[in-house]
Amino acid sequence: MPETSYYGGIQSIAKDSLGRIWYTGPDALFMYDGNSFYQLNDIVSAIKPAQKWGYGSLIRDKKGNLFLASGQGLLKFDYERFSFHVVVPGMIRSLCVHSDGQVYMLSDKSILRYNPQNKQTESFLLPKNKSFQNILSAKDQVFISQGAVVYQVEMTKKSLIQFADFGSTTNQVNDAVAYGGGYYFLTQRGGIHVTDLTGTLKQKIPVSIMGNSAVLTKKLYLDQTGVIWVATQAGLYLYDPSNESSSILQMNLNDAYSLPNNSIWTIYPDPDQGAWIGTYGGKIAYCSLYDSRVRYFKPSPGGLNHPIVSSFQEDHLGNIWIGTEGGSLNYWNRKKDQFNPPEKSQGSSSSPHMIKRLKFDRTSKKLFISAYNGGIGSYDVDNQ
Numbered sequence: 001m002p003e004t005s006y007y008g009g010i011q012s013i014a015k016d017s018l019g020r021i022w023y024t025g026p027d028a029l030f031m032y033d034g035n036s037f038y039q040l041n042d043i044v045s046a047i048k049p050a051q052k053w054g055y056g057s058l059i060r061d062k063k064g065n066l067f068l069a070s071g072q073g074l075l076k077f078d079y080e081r082f083s084f085h086v087v088v089p090g091m092i093r094s095l096c097v098h099s100d101g102q103v104y105m106l107s108d109k110s111i112l113r114y115n116p117q118n119k120q121t122e123s124f125l126l127p128k129n130k131s132f133q134n135i136l137s138a139k140d141q142v143f144i145s146q147g148a149v150v151y152q153v154e155m156t157k158k159s160l161i162q163f164a165d166f167g168s169t170t171n172q173v174n175d176a177v178a179y180g181g182g183y184y185f186l187t188q189r190g191g192i193h194v195t196d197l198t199g200t201l202k203q204k205i206p207v208s209i210m211g212n213s214a215v216l217t218k219k220l221y222l223d224q225t226g227v228i229w230v231a232t233q234a235g236l237y238l239y240d241p242s243n244e245s246s247s248i249l250q251m252n253l254n255d256a257y258s259l260p261n262n263s264i265w266t267i268y269p270d271p272d273q274g275a276w277i278g279t280y281g282g283k284i285a286y287c288s289l290y291d292s293r294v295r296y297f298k299p300s301p302g303g304l305n306h307p308i309v310s311s312f313q314e315d316h317l318g319n320i321w322i323g324t325e326g327g328s329l330n331y332w333n334r335k336k337d338q339f340n341p342p343e344k345s346q347g348s349s350s351s352p353h354m355i356k357r358l359k360f361d362r363t364s365k366k367l368f369i370s371a372y373n374g375g376i377g378s379y380d381v382d383n384q
Contacts, residue, residue, distance in 0.1 A: 010278025017064030323355030
């Protein structure tokens, strides 16, 4: 994304119902309309011009309402007037939208819940002898963190119930997601702590970058493929719970499409697909789930033999098999970085040309091929 003159950290991002991207720094509010950036502090300060404004999280609910946490209260955006107004007064330190459609907030002294439908607010006071940091929504639970201790919020009973205690002060809980029948809690410097639905600790996942297992972390995002993204001070950490593998994305000065800064402050899942990354230095980036590090293959001699690709599969050696509608089967050798024509179809005189679907079976190491007017055949890839 183009740079602005702002150099603070991007701490929160949200997309409004018209597709515009809003984001905040501690002392700045921006909007990106797809063409230009606009700093819009003035539409907030107009509410109380004599007050000093500080900005927190931006959130959008399922109805398209855009909310902004501030030092003066919870603000709601008016699309018709292009302005904000206060719906819940007071300093809002943290907020989240829960699955019930209501906005939960943490203030200095209490927990509040705002219902956008009836515009009613309810609250209860927090214990005076404890300091709380974040209010978090994960699946059907709302949690609040007090250092390494996590509490369930019970609005009906106006009480807190201790859910988990991760011990060390380095394990201050910053974020949480629900996945696979449990909860993944991101701690500030102690990695990810996984609990079951009762709060019992089941696993500790270190977030280690370049040998540093105490890297500072800020935010979690679970994408639609089941991969967990972690915003860290040293890059974007990706963890796949299904196979316990991890990888790292970092800034590369020689790549214009790499991260703009390794210090990542927030991750926002775009409702339409992909994710927005907010970094230190006032830079914001968009990352598609599917276009990252894409290589484009065009029909050419010694390459892809037809432009209409219907299906592709990766085999056990990492090679790519590509089915086309009109050019039969293609095979890309990853190690050699070249296309090789497959051996003549095993058991038949010709290969199917109108391929509709490919499926590789890792047990038998066979590629199954579904073709228009050709039925289903198989190919032994080890004989390639």
